[in-house]
Amino acid sequence: MLGTDFRTGSPVWLDLGSPDLDRTAAFYGAVFGWQFTSAGPDTGGYGFFQQDGATVAAAGRLTEESADPAWVTYFRTDGIRATVDAVTSAGGAVRVEPITMGEASMAQLTDPQGAEFAVIQSGTGLQRASQDNTLVWVELHVPDPEAALAFYHRLFGWRAAQMSAPGMTYRVLSIADGDQQEGAFGGVAPLQEGQEARWVPYFAVPDADAAAEAVRDNGGTVLMPPSDIPDVGRVAWLTDPAGAVFAVLKPNPRQAAR
Structure with a gap:
């Protein structure tokens, strides 16, 4: 993470x-x-x-x-x-x-x-991550994942590992040095119909359903209601009142412990 x-x-x-x-x-x-x-x-x-x-x-x-x-x-x-x-x-x-x-x-x-x-x-950055209500994952959605992997590898030397996901092949990204699993920070998924190419931030939450309800109650939109993703956790895609897209993730216990 x-x-x-x-x-x-x-x-x-x-x-x-x-x-x-x-x-x-x-x-x-x-x-x-x-x-x-x-x-x-x-x-x-x-x-x-x-x-x-x-x-x-x-x-x-x-x-x-x-x-x-x-x-x-x-x-x-x-x-x-x-x-x-x-x-x-x-x-x-x-x-x-x-x-x-x-x-x-x-x-x-x-x-x-x-x-x-x-x-x-810069040597500085976010002061907290992969805890409740902080950034835990970033995900790229593009028409051609393989071309994207080549592009970003050229920039940063990222490594990618394939994993099965419902209806797609998902690529898990990790930084160039160190242990690949420990260095994982995001993924690449094929663009779905009606989507725009984008990076989507995921924020860890203690309860994805409660987070989606809070989004709806405060003027945001639920694009994808909370759903369980095998070996990952419970995920929802959302927007804030201005339309900015983000996601929340309640990691499953095994994933959170990594």
């Missing part, structure tokens, strides 16, 4: 573009118990979602009129310029060129199949 021992290719940061930060903060506070803390008066409203003082995600105002509210996953790179150049040479796109913010450099990118992501060159 995803941790906070960040190495090359690790998911290191997660933020949300929102058209209404006050409503966003209230929604995620109701669903996950997060507190929203401003990053300062000069950040345009950007701030951190925190759990007992530990940063578990972030959010900021949408800066492009045409942009849709969405969660963006940031992956660690040790050479941001080389990573950005590799994205463009492979047919991807740069949405935001590398910029420096404090000790970190970041860039916003789109892979060749249209899934948006970001990279960050």
Whole structure:
């Protein structure tokens, strides 16, 4: 499962573009118990979602009129310029060129199949993961999983292992170094009809049914009601009131113990 021992290719940061930060903060506070803390008066409203003082995600105002509210996953790179150049040479796109913010450099990118992501060159990141109401998994949905695996392997050296899933072949992703199972942080699934290519964050929850109910009660939408996935746990796909897609997972006991 995803941790906070960040190495090359690790998911290191997660933020949300929102058209209404006050409503966003209230929604995620109701669903996950997060507190929203401003990053300062000069950040345009950007701030951190925190759990007992530990940063578990972030959010900021949408800066492009045409942009849709969405969660963006940031992956660690040790050479941001080389990573950005590799994205463009492979047919991807740069949405935001590398910029420096404090000790970190970041860039916003789109892979060749249209899934948006970001990279960050920094030694810091989320302070808590794979606990209740924190990020536990990230999942890529694209038309051509094999092409996606080749693209991201070129960027980060990720490894992939196939596993059976209902109606599909699922690829479990892990970082390049260390034990493959311990380094697993996400997966790749074939795009289903009506979906858009995207990275979807999964948040661990103690009760997927209660989380889905809280989403519905606070203005969000249940895209896929809570369902049991063999050898994984209970999963639901959801949106917040602005339409940003995310998922919740109640891991089964064996999975949670890994």
